[in-house]
Amino acid sequence: MIEAYLERASTYAWEIDVLFSGIFWLIAVWFIAAEGILFYFCFRFRKQEGEKGQYITGDEKHHKKWISIPHYLVLFFDVFIIAGAIYVWYDIKQRLPEPELTVGVISQQWAWTFVHPGADGVLHTDDDIKKIDELHLIENVTYHYELESLDVLHSFSIPVFRLKQDAIPGRMITGWFKPILTGEWDIQCAEICGIGHGLMPGRVHIKSAYDHNQWLAQQTPTPSSAAYAAVSN
Amino acid sequence: MSHAHEMSFWEKYVFSTDHKVIGLQYMFTGIFMAIIGGFFVYVFRMQLAFPGISVPGYGEVTPLAYNSLVTNHGTIMIFWFAMPVLIAAFGNLLIPLMIGCDDMVFPRINRLSYQIFLLSAIVLIASFFVPNGGFGGAWTAYPPLSANAAYNATPLGAPMWLIAVALEFVAFLLGGINFITTLMNARAPGMTMYKIPIVCWMIVIASILFMLSVGPLIAGAVMLLFDQTLGTSFYNAAGGGDPLLWQHLFWFFGHPEVYVVLLPSLGIVADIMAVFSRKKLFGYKTILYSVFATGILSFVVWAHHQFIAGIDPRMANLFVITTLLISVPIAELCFVYIATLYGGSITFSTPMLWALSFLVEFLIGGVTGIFLGASGADVYFHDTYFVVAHFHYTFVPIAIIGFYAGITFWFPKIFGKMLSDRLGRIHFWGTIIPFNFIFIPLFILGTAGQHRRIWNYEHFRDLASPEFYNLRVIATVSLLIMISFQFVFVFNFIKTMRSKKKAPKNPWNSNTLEWTADSPPPHGNWPVLPTCYRGPYEYNHPDRESDFWPQNEPGPDPADPDYKSGPATDSGFQSTNPNL
């Protein structure tokens, strides 16, 4: 259902979408049953001439089972949901596959600085490319991101990847993604960070390796130490 | 017990220690604050649907103002509307009357708690008028944003907001001690534990939950206040502190807090459903045990608000398990409530419409929470409008539907007059239908990736399409409709209070003790305090001619193991309402 609104541009996007849809259908069964029974009882047991209410305490076994059985069924369904959630969570957040490239993501009030490895393919070297609010990636490459904040909490969110991670000042948080589509989509800050929280939209640009290298050739490198220093001032 | 001398206006209405007066003080203050909170949402939803508009009655919405409107809408609705109305107002109005005593056990502390609460409201409102206005760091107030004026741009608003919240906490701690001690100790002779009406249990359990969860946050608030005003570094990484500490302290309270407000509403709904389906509540003890289980579990789910906050990812798995588990007792409560309808003889009065709609709407809120508790899915949904829609499908039933259910039901007892049922229905449908049209579009927008607390979506290319703007407009227009229908309630209230027709003592033919007092009850509640003979839900007992069996009517208790079945347990009590 999410895919109706947003493409799946990362390797794990489909996992989140399927988890969502799976939970949706499991819950739909319960929801329709509960609401259906509720409305049916309202209709069936509306006040009618000659019919008195029944005296039911709910302590008798033959009545209690109507609660106990759904109770255990809910627990049973929950096990599947828990398993699915942990599986998806593990893939996105707990494991960290070997990166082919690494990008630096520096958040601040109110802009994103993305530090890209230059032609040497290594971050924290003199040919790094620093861009404000633009993240340029190569399709089908496994990336690590190194996320930092210079001031308050921010959150690095790329909806088309289904990715989100809060940025905490004083820490560097590493995560991963692997883009699988080319195109251009929004990056949002997902943690309120002051007046400009809604004024720091970013864009992620995913290109083929050839196109990305063309782009790279046109950029002016910022030596890595300068990139990080300039941003913090 | 009554005063022989005349009391001045000040003694009677302002400095009263009478629980009914204090209850009304809380209620009207809460309603006043809700109007402010509602005005704020009107303003920012207009901005969201029509970016750049000069909002009628307000003007243009700047990013600074937007953040402050959003922050204070949330803060006010939870702390200055839901809690005072559901716990302090209904608690004060109902508990002494339903347990058959003449007041709370500590009336002067009761008065003090309201005075501190009023002070907290004044401090909060004052914060809107200081330079740079009210605090805009969200009701969750995460540092470093909330700790440092250089970041949040509200040097006075931020500490004032924090002090207001802290004062509100103190007021509710004091109030809670009254409710808990009164319910434990001041019950009518014969009212044992399982003869207490569910709403009283719920308000007291909510007070206990509040008391046990707010402590660490009070400590945390002191630390945040010191960071804000003195320059300490409790939450400042550069100074040796930890921003995440606040999040844990906040949510350790924040999660039980949602049950603190849920429980009183559940109690109100239960009591109304029993009366208007003329049926004993299904599984009184099951309800209690489910509530205890929910309460205990609520202390171990908090980090589901922080899955992607930078906590150790392995910890997240633990919280997925506890969060999904808590859905079990809550589902159980829903089943038990629905089961109460089975075999009933249901009258769809206005209070009953509200009570039933609580179940219908809260079910939506409850099931959508499951998506968020599943950590894998939460990576996507965290901080989107999906979360906003989820919690409004829980909070609006709790605070608004629960409030209207309670006020329309107990109105005759509190105010001595009968509200118009016809106007009540118009108000009901005019509230419920638009409510759904506000938040269903927000579910869709959240699924499409729209994040929260953003002043203008025109800046995000993927979210600025006409289709998405249509959804935002639908939500805003529905809000305007919903707000307009609240005037029907106001009109009903004023018209009723001006009419001369008095309400009978027990218009709904209910069993509970408050309906045996005058409408409204005098100071001291009864000339002679009642005695309790049986539980509160003995409706349509097979041995009775009449379909109800008041708690204070002398006679046997059918739940007693020694009870002997048979006719002639009817005192010949005549119904006062031919429609029931």
Next chain:
Amino acid sequence: MSFQVPIATNRSSTGIPTSRLGVWWVLASEIVIFGGLIMCYLMFRLHHESWSFEAEHTNPWAGGFNTFVLLTSSLFVVLAHQAAEVKDTVKSVRYIWYTIFGGFVFMAVKAYEYTTEIMHGYTMFKSVFWSFYYTATGIHGFHVMAGMFIMWMISRDVKKGKNLHRVEVIGIYWHFVDVVWIFLFPLLYIAK
């Protein structure tokens, strides 16, 4: 208008007097507040090695003496309660005042500690350890002073023979203030 105690206040469905029940719930809420603060301290302390070096500079002699003072004052409040039980108001008032005096000595020692520490540069802003130290002992000190004030109010009633049951209630509160200190003392003064 004089306030009249409602019938509700003197009922006791549980068998426990209302005032005692009330003060136990007050303590429950206070336990969670102090408990929360102490948990934060513990979490920080376990994660920051440097804190044990900072803690070297608290004064364990002053802290130890204060522990003795508070424990003794708790004994006095027990004696005050015993006297109140047998309606010996003169003795009860005397013991309440000894308790208040204990609180006063405690605060005087604290004042001395704070002064010397600040003069040596260990202010609230030196490190988060010191921020905690002043916050925790400060909030505790505030509770000591509040207790002293309430005891003074109660002693005035007891002198007139009124509300003798409140001596036990404030005694319970005072024991709690004592217990909080029993936790703070090893955490802030002994663990080095």
